[in-house]
Amino acid sequence: MAFGVSSPTDQQVSQAEFTLRVNGEEYAVRVDTRATLLDVLRDRLGLTGTKKGCDQGACGACTVHVDGKRVLSCLTLAAQCQDRRVTTIEGVGDGASPHPLQSAFLQHDGFQCGYCTPGQIMSALALLNEGRAGSADEIREYMSGNICRCGAYQNIVSAIQQVAGDRGAAL
Amino acid sequence: MTTLSGPQLLGAARDRVEGPLKVAGRAPYPNDLSYPGMLHAVAVGSTIGAGRISGIDASAAESAPGVISVLTHLNAGPLRRAPVTPLGVSPPAPLQDDVIHHYGQHVAVVVAQTFEEATEAATLVHVSYTHEEAILDLDDPRAERRTNPWGRDAQRGDVAQGLAAADIVVDRTYLTRDNTNNPMGPLTTVARWEDGVLLINNSTQWATLEHTSVAAAFDLPLEAVNISAPYVGGGFGAGLRVWPHVVLTALASRTTGRPVKLVLTRPQMFTACGHRPKGKQRLLLGATSDGMLTAIDHEALTATAMDDDNFEPTATVSAAAYACPNASTRDQQARLNIPVPNSMRGPGAATGNYALECAVDELAVELGMDPLELRLRNDATTHPQLGLPWSSRAMRECLLHGAELFGWSRRTPEARSMRDGDMLVGYGLAAVGYPWFRARCAARATVRQDGTAYVCSAGTEIGNGAYTVFVQLSAELLGLDVERVTFGLGDSSMPAAPQTGGSGLTSSVGSAVHEACRRLVGDVLALVAEDPDSPLYGCSPEDVEVGEGGLRRRGDPTRWESYAGILGRGGLSELTATGESTPAKPQELGMAPAGAFGAKYVEVQVDPDLGRLRVARAVSVIDGGRILNEKMAESQIIGGTVGGIGMGLLEEAVSDAGTGRVANATLGDYIVPVNADVPDMQVAFVGVPDPANPIGTKGIGEIGLVGIAPAIANAVYHATGRRIRSLPITLDMLL
Structure with a gap:
């Protein structure tokens, strides 16, 4: 990673240059060191699903x-993510077909406006992997x-339970 | 979920048509949008509650890296205040003078190349003030009082006589606090000017209003403004007004000549886009010893801003709630140095119903009567204020079916008489009659030669299921498979629609869609009715019905022709019709159009040592008329219930004395329900399709929330013997 020179006198903003690996793709970025992972994903890489x-x-x-x-990308500086593997909602499912958890959210109506949904799904995927959906x-x-x-909690729980149950049955 | 009624009441529980986009993160919300050369704007808020700006030094901000422009009242130039809306005056035009009405009022906007640069520079705008004493308390004698602010005060019979004739009178006062809408999607405006046309992507629940208001603010013809809001990250009322930041973003774009995006920060969401204002209500109920109401007297005082008349009819809900010969309801507003309030899910109704339904419960205790029985005895089988029969009313079924689902008969009447292990258990009930609302609306329907249809109206989808239910309704009205129908929403170029608010969107847009589709079918038939080669030759509109992607003669399904075939033979690629629908007045209808009714049953559990309080179960039985999609409708009710739990137990915006600064303006400090706060909720729909509009719906966007807080308060009393007469009810009150 390369950092630009920051000097209070000329008010130059410190920049960081590094490679971000998101959903298996590599992105060479040069960003304000204050930029969060969230803002870089959204504003620089166009990955607005987060x-x-x-x-x-x-x-x-x-x-x-x-x-x-799972991490909160608004509390994570982008510059902290060099050489780390970032996965966003755009990396869930295989493009042609949704992940079973996405299908379960749809079937159980685990969302309404849909704004919190990518975060809910990313949390739920981690929860399943952590073995915390018992x-x-x-x-x-x-x-x-x-x-x-919107208060879709009950349906979010149902969706996660369905996938947890299906995984359990598959073991 | 269970239901008492047949399939005609409940529409198919289809998944959300836009759901695949939402679960993939591909639904474009306003703050997801970017345009070439786009700049970022950040608003600067005042740090006093009342006074004047004595000076602004923007030089440090202007010379900060990346900054393109800093707008203040010194350089913004004149903007018109948007006209009065159906919900009252528009918020004041921003940056027009040096007067500060409330803490957090926008005093500057910084526009920079990046969000980080704009955020940094916003901290460098130095504003000095002349302070005045802010008026912040409802009871402050200096606060201007507005009486009967919306002309909805109601009077019937003689309340004094009714109270004199009562065996029991309860006289109680209830307090509610500032609640904030805080949809998860921060309100966002992206504005750009192209060839003299102002194009706005916006978080709004009312594209049609936004269109006319923004045009007025900039003195532009309507055709020079477009509002687009196909996806909005929730609203709960926050998107019902044209907020100053919308105008400021458009101004910033005009000033810089580039697209500009402004996203309210979460703390700004507490001061810049409304809230449910705090209030104080007094209820007097009189009843005979056998539980017949003799008088209802309800007065309510709510807060509004210095330069606003927020629509919050609160006491009004008591006028039509019960069959009582004597009733008086009176609303007042106090003008305070607070941010402009706004409708929040169930405006007025949620707070008014809270006080009324708590008072009814208190009356039941005084009478020694089951609160369910008291409500049944006073059921308003006709509209008590209008004296007309209701268009439909299944209040009794709501109460009785709810009691059965909930197991109300297991309730022992005495307070502190039920336990689950160490926990005190309480059962509480509230009844709800939600005010009816529907407005004039237009829609446009098109069938195409490929056998698909596109229908649109400028209403908005905010999570309410609008896309889905209108696709289903259009498919039914045109006789097409739902897969062949697309519905367009949220663009001001579409036929004008009212707000996604007042629980009126489905009936308003649905009635317009009904008319547009009826006309379209008539126009399609006209293409072939005189064609001897058509199986529909000689048919009049009354002779045909829709089905299987076309039209057929009633009673003779073999005489059928597809839309595709008809349009193809006519050499038309598509055919379009527009329809408009206006609700009839009650006197013309000969009945009182009914909003939704509901019964809310809640079980709370209270730790007797710690005061820890949880909602353990909630049952809602709703008469929403015809339900277009059972899945969407159930989600509306459970979502509302979650909001009601927030209102009842958690939500309170706490303001600093002196300035009115919201001290807990984050989602970590202003507590909203999270997953672990929410129990299993059961929902059932009863009733019949409502005859007051052509599609039979009522509107259920708000009734899910209303009644939950009083049901909780009543359950807390039953569990603990403590009658808490303010919201939210927190554990410290139970120790």
Whole structure:
């Protein structure tokens, strides 16, 4: 990673140059060091599936995976993500067909306006991988970092339970 | 989910037609959009509650990296205030003078190359003020009072006589706090001018209003403005007004000559796009010892901003709620130095119903009567204020079916008499009659030679399921498979539609779609009715019905011809018809058009040592007339229920004394329900298709929320014996 010179006298903004790996693609970027992963994904890479809900780490709408773990991309500086594997909603499913969890959200109506949905799905995928979808109460607890103001929670839980059940049956 | 009625009441529970886009993150919300050369704008808010700007030093901001422009009242130039809307005055035009009416009022807008640069430079705008004392309290004697602000105060009989004739009178006062809409999608405007036309992508629930208002603000002809809002990240009322930031973004674009995007920050969402204003209500109920109401007296005081008349008819809900010969409802507003309030899901109704339904519960306790029985005895079988029969009313079925689903008969009447392990258990009930609303609306329907159809109206999808139910309705009215129908929403170039608000969109747009499709079918038939080669030769509109992608003679399905065939033979690629529908007045209808009715049953569990309080179960039974899509409708009700839990237990915007600054203006500090706060909720629909409009719907966008908070408050009383007369009810009140 290369950083530009920052000098308070000439008010030059510090820039970072590095490679971001998102959904298996490599992007060479030069960005303001203050830029969050969220803003770089949305404003620079055009990956607007990840949503800005609060920009304060309080709502979960911006949830993405970094090295397989869920993080809040609004609280993560883009420059921290060099050499790390970023997955966003655009990387879920195989392009032609949706991921079973996306289908389950659709079938169970686990969203209304849809704005928080990419974050909910990224959280739910991580939750399933973490083995934290064992019961409805467990899902509720571990999905509580993702606010849905439309109030689709009950259907979100049903969707996750369906996929967790299908995975369990497949084992 | 269960239902009492047949398939004609409940439409197919289809998945959301736009759902695949939403689960893939591909639905374009306004803040997802970018245009070449686009700049980013960040608004700067005042840091005082009342006074004047004595000076602005924008030099540091203007010379900060990337900054293109800093707009203040000193250089913004004149803007017109948009005209009065059906919901009252428009918010004041921004940056027109040095007067500060509330903390957080936009005093400058910084426009820069990037969001980071604009955010940084916004902190460098130095504003100095002359302070005045802010008026912030509802009871402040200096606050101007507006009486009967919306002309909806109601009076019948003689309340004093009714109270004198009562065996029992309850006289109670209830307080509600500032709640904020806070949809997950921050309100966003992206504005650009192309060839003299102002093009706006916006988070709005009312593209048609936005269109006329923005045109007025910039003194432009209507054809020089377009509003586009195909996807909006929720609203709950926040998108019902043309906020100052919309105008400011368009101004910034005009000033810089480039596209500009402005996204309200989450803290700004607490001050720049409305809230449910705090209020104080007094209820007097009189009843005979056998539980017949003799008087209802309801007065409400809510807050509004200094230069606003926010539509919040609160006491009004009591006028038509119960069959009581004597009733008086009176609303007042107090002008305060607060941000402009606005409708929030169930405006007026949610707060008015809260006070009324708590008071009814208190009356039941005084009477020693089951609160369900008290409500049944006073059921308003005709509209008590208009004296007309309701277009439909299944309030009784809501109450009785809800009691059965919930297991109300297991309730023991005494407070603190039920337990689940160590937890105190309480059962609470509220009844709801939601005010009817429908407005004039237009729609346009097109069938094409390939056998598909496109129907549109300028209403908006905000998560309400509008795309889906209107596709289903259009398919039914044209006799097409739903896969062959596309519905367009959210663009001001489409036929004019009212707001996604007041629970009126489905009936308004649906009635217009009904008319557009009826005309289109007539126009298609006219192409072949005089053609001897057509199986429909000689048919009049009354002779035909739609089906299988075309028209057929009633009673003779072999005499059928497809739209594709008819258009093809006529050499037409498509055929279009426009329809408009205006609701009739009650006296013309000979009946009182009914909004939705509902019964809300809630179980709470309270830890007797810690005061910890949870909603354990909620059952909602709704008479929403015809339900176009059972899945969408159930989601509306459970979503509303979640909002009601927020209102009842969690949500309160706390303001600093002196300035009115919202001290908890983040989603971490203003507590909204999260997944773990929400129990399993059961929803059922009862009733019949409503005859007041051609499609039989009522409107259910708000009734899901209304009644939950009083049902919770009543359940808390039943669990603990503590009657809390303010919202939200928090654990410290139960210790």
